[in-house]
Amino acid sequence: MGLPLDVGCDRYEVKPKRATIAGHADGPVHIMQTGGQLEIDAFVRSIIQRNGMQDSFYVLDLGLLVQLFQGWVKALPRVKPFYAVKCNPDSAMIMTLASLGAGFDCASKVEISQVLALGVPADQIVFANPCKMLSHVAYAASVGVNLMTFDSESEIHKVKAHHPGAVLLLRLRTDDRAARCPLGVKYGALMCEVENLLCVAAQLHVPVAGVSFHIGSGATDALSFADAIAAAREVFDVALRLKLPAMKILDIGGGFTSGSTGLKFSDASTAVNTALDAYFPSNMGVTIIAEPGRYFAETPATLATTVIGKRVRANIREYWINDGIYGSMNCLLYDHAKLKYRPLLVSMEEESGDLHTGWTAPIFHSSTVFGPTCDGLDTVLQGALLPELSIGDWILFPNMGAYTAAAGSSFNGFATSDIPSFYAFSVNLHGCPAAALSIKGLLPDVMKMLLSEVNFDTFGVEENSEVSGSSNGSQLISVSNGGYS
Numbered sequence: 001m002g003l004p005l006d007v008g009c010d011r012y013e014v015k016p017k018r019a020t021i022a023g024h025a026d027g028p029v030h031i032m033q034t035g036g037q038l039e040i041d042a043f044v045r046s047i048i049q050r051n052g053m054q055d056s057f058y059v060l061d062l063g064l065l066v067q068l069f070q071g072w073v074k075a076l077p078r079v080k081p082f083y084a085v086k087c088n089p090d091s092a093m094i095m096t097l098a099s100l101g102a103g104f105d106c107a108s109k110v111e112i113s114q115v116l117a118l119g120v121p122a123d124q125i126v127f128a129n130p131c132k133m134l135s136h137v138a139y140a141a142s143v144g145v146n147l148m149t150f151d152s153e154s155e156i157h158k159v160k161a162h163h164p165g166a167v168l169l170l171r172l173r174t175d176d177r178a179a180r181c182p183l184g185v186k187y188g189a190l191m192c193e194v195e196n197l198l199c200v201a202a203q204l205h206v207p208v209a210g211v212s213f214h215i216g217s218g219a220t221d222a223l224s225f226a227d228a229i230a231a232a233r234e235v236f237d238v239a240l241r242l243k244l245p246a247m248k249i250l251d252i253g254g255g256f257t258s259g260s261t262g263l264k265f266s267d268a269s270t271a272v273n274t275a276l277d278a279y280f281p282s283n284m285g286v287t288i289i290a291e292p293g294r295y296f297a298e299t300p301a302t303l304a305t306t307v308i309g310k311r312v313r314a315n316i317r318e319y320w321i322n323d324g325i326y327g328s329m330n331c332l333l334y335d336h337a338k339l340k341y342r343p344l345l346v347s348m349e350e351e352s353g354d355l356h357t358g359w360t361a362p363i364f365h366s367s368t369v370f371g372p373t374c375d376g377l378d379t380v381l382q383g384a385l386l387p388e389l390s391i392g393d394w395i396l397f398p399n400m401g402a403y404t405a406a407a408g409s410s411f412n413g414f415a416t417s418d419i420p421s422f423y424a425f426s427v428n429l430h431g432c433p434a435a436a437l438s439i440k441g442l443l444p445d446v447m448k449m450l451l452s453e454v455n456f457d458t459f460g461v462e463e464n465s466e467v468s469g470s471s472n473g474s475q476l477i478s479v480s481n482g483g484y485s
């Protein structure tokens with residue numbers, strides 16, 4: 001029996017166990033009040049002290065992730081997020097989002113199998129890679145992941161041959177040209193190609209249930225969302241003109257940000273809501289989903305790195321740390337990231353026997369920070385202002401959850417995948433429902449359930465849409481291909 005917890009804004013209901021996270025050996029999740037810098041630093045210090053840490057590690061604030069989810073539901077009530085696993089495949093992050101009711105955007109067999117292994121039902125996954133490997137399509141067929149994107153004729157033939165039960169979303173090219181990572185050059189059918197693609201799919205009896213797009217990751221222009229939604233409506237209308245079954249799903253992709261850089265989430269969501277009301281009013285019965293990655297993953301993660309080497313050249317301090325461009329900081333190259341950083345001095349404190357003293361009135365030096373590999377390109381910071389650091393001190397990098405460890409390599413034997421994560425949960429006493437729970441003294445139990453058994457029911461079913469309830473209370477996309485075969 002479910003235990004309804006009314007905390008004022010959303011209805012939380014504890015459901016039977018769906019899956020568990022393989023918890024970190026460090027033990028239980030660390031509870032924080034606000035998740036501010038001081039608390040993160042204190043948590044990092046305690047991890048270093050307790051575990052004798054010398055190598056880099058991540059701290060992930062799952063409480064902030066919950067808040068971001070709540071923020072999404074509030075700002076975009078019609079849009080169900082399918083978290084883009086490529087952005088950060090951390091299992092605790094996936095489980096937390098699954099518990100909250102999110103679906104998942106997977107781009108490969110490995111991502112699909114990871115998400116399934118965590119207990120997420122196959123119909124909560126969109127295989128959102130318009131050009132898929134044959135063996136991955138066959139795998140999707142074998143595990144019942146049916147919803148997938150395409151943007152070319154050849155993909156329709158591939159899907160027809162290897163996944164007869166598939167239901168497609170036509171990926172449309174839509175561009176925010178100033179996005180941090182534009183995707184349009186590689187993906188998305190042009191409007192002039194749409195009619196032919198729909199006809200080919202119909203001839204092959206491959207159902208096309210809707211449209212997807214991605215305006216570019218790290219979008220900067222809210223109007224691009226509006227233009228893309230308008231263009232998607234055109235495609236829905238083309239399908240009707242061709243007398244094909246009415247499309248039922250609109251997937252508005254990613255491009256959203258929650259950090260302090262880029263397009264404000266409130267501006268993006270306002271543009272999306274306005275365009276949805278204009279082009280996809282509720283009474284059309286269209287299910288709206290999105291594939292946010294960066295919005296959820298970026299801000300909850302802080303990377304802690306150790307100073308492993310030092311050289312002083314004239315006025316410049318040069319440091320080596322144990323993560324770099326071939327590891328988490330590949331985001332400098334691939335994600336055009338600008339890193340934030342802050343020092344955490346522990347060496348002097350260790351000598352004085354007090355890890356919490358800190359230092360007074362530091363003098364800052366222009367500093368270069370290198371990664372650990374033998375490549376000169378492996379340079380993380382230049383002209384950074386840092387106090388005098390010693391080997392064994394730490395440099396922390398906040399907002400490091402998106403497109404960081406996920407794309408790191410093992411070059412020179414420095415395996416990014418070996419970097420451990422430690423989990424915290426900020427209860428945020430200013431408005432997060434978790435705060436209400438903590439006040440009632442329920443938080444530890446809820447945390448336990450959050451990470452293993454809880455299902456946060458947040459999405460309403462739209463009238464006339466083909467969204468159906470599931471036995472575990474989450475909303476499932478159910479698309480039939482009966483109109484075609």
Ligand SMILES: Cc1ncc(COP(=O)(O)O)c(C=O)c1O
Pocket residue numbers: 084087105128129183214216217218253254255256291292293294295
């Ligand atoms: C198909 C697809 N969906 C979703 C995402 C996630 O985008 P974002 O991190 O901007 O939300 C990406 C990122 O490249 C993508 O390619």
